[in-house]
Amino acid sequence: MGNGKTQLACLLLFCLLRHTAGFVFWTAMVEISYVNNQNETTDKYCECGVFGRNSAVERVQGLVTVPKGDPKGCGSNPVYNRNASSPPWIALVKRGNCTFSEKILAAKHQGAAAVVVYNYEGTFNSTTHMSHPETKGIVAIMIGNLQGMEIYKLVQNGTDVNLVIDVGSPHGPWMDAYWLYFLSIAFFIVTTASIAYFVFISANRLYNLRMHRRSERRLKSEAKKAIQRLQVRTLKRGDEETTSDTTVCAICIESYKAGEVVTVLTCDHIFHKTCIEPWLLERRTCPMCKCDILKALGVEEEDKDGIDSNSPPEVTVITVAGGDALYEVPLTDASSPQYYDNRSFEGEPARG
Ligand SMILES: [Zn+2]
Ligand SMILES: [Zn+2]
Structure with missing residues (x-):
């Protein structure tokens, strides 16, 4: 019985792993560096990005660029003041209004080396595993709202923010805190x-x-x-x-x-x-x-406590590891002598 349970558990685990194997995702290392008001270089680094499902998983570096108007970066018109001939740049857009694919494609058409999407307001630093099937070959990651807003404000104030996206570590559902x-x-x-x-x-x-x-x-x-x-x-x-x-x-x-x-x-x-x-x-x-x-003489055998005297005695089977049952010991009939049936003699010819 215990064996069957273990097999069932293994089968379930196997199915779970097979089913979820396609949902492995990669985290992204995000490093920003810029010169602040006091003329000091600030460098910040965290493993806080998640590569999109259809993203290339590789290292990219560039200057952060935000859309001209709406920070969500939707639409087919040129949304950035950049073109492919300028030094490598990375588009920073806010999640919402249109699909991830549309945002990423809009930036890609203007020559972005990568696209960073930051999450909705009020989601703090949580991220999701983006799906953007229409885009291939471009790096697209998602970062948290607070991290995204911080970079966005710096760029809006005219600060040149240099961004490096690097490959973090693979994560499967079974490695997640949630699954754990x-x-x-x-x-x-x-x-x-x-x-x-x-x-x-x-x-x-x-x-x-x-x-x-x-x-x-x-x-x-x-x-x-x-x-x-x-x-x-x-x-x-x-x-x-x-x-x-x-x-x-x-x-x-x-x-x-x-x-x-x-x-x-x-x-x-x-x-x-x-x-x-x-x-x-x-x-x-x-x-x-x-x-x-x-x-x-009027002494009834009938049991008033509800124990069925016709039922076979409960039997405890004592087993040795890997072997057959050796003894059967009737448990309920403690008053009568106990007979031990040694099964190891079964193979021998009957004596007498
Ligand atoms: Zn008689
Ligand atoms: Zn006698």
Whole structure:
């Protein structure tokens, strides 16, 4: 059973990996450098970009250029004051109004070396994995809104911002914090459920065992009292039982002698008192005619605690690693002697 579960889990994981293999994405290293008001060179660096799904994944460098009018950079008219003959430049556009493909194509047509799209306002520094199927061969990355706005303002103020985009590291869904979180939660739930199930089963079994033992004890004391009510005789010399050689106590196979105490059962069969009493406590029936003596005395075997006495005993199978079950130990019938069935003898010829 445990094996089957493991196989199922492996299969699921395999399917998940196969299904999500196409969603691997690359992060981008983003480095900006510019000269600030105090004439100092500022250099900032972070692994905060994500390459678009259809982007070339390579290093690009250039001067940041923003659209002339709308920072979203949509439309087919020339949107930048640049052309291909100027030094390499990178378009910085805001997400929205038109598709990623349109923005990227508009910049590409005017000779941009790469396109950086920054996210909507209010999304802080979160990014998405852009899809832009109409553009091929140009680097396009997305960065967070706050990072994008910072660069945008610098460029608007007339600062020359030099930007370097470099390849970061690959990420798959299973490497994401989200998936790690999801998998941890799933693992936690499965583990908790298994433990809870195990505890429930164990508690239930223990409870049943205790109830069973209690009812057995009660039954035994009832049976003892009932047996006391059976007729008892002391054999005398000349009694029919002492003279006949063929009349023996069926339990000890001894013939009766004068002075011995015998018990007469409800079926009129007689046995030594010391022989029949433990027998009845153990088996209830007359050894000769199988008549249920305790039932005849009003001691019912029927269990009032809801344990089905007809059900097969619960069996614990003790196994050794990799091997077959060695012993089967009946758990519920603690009062009767336990028989150990050693299966390693199965292969041998029957003895005797
Ligand atoms: Zn006997
Ligand atoms: Zn009998």
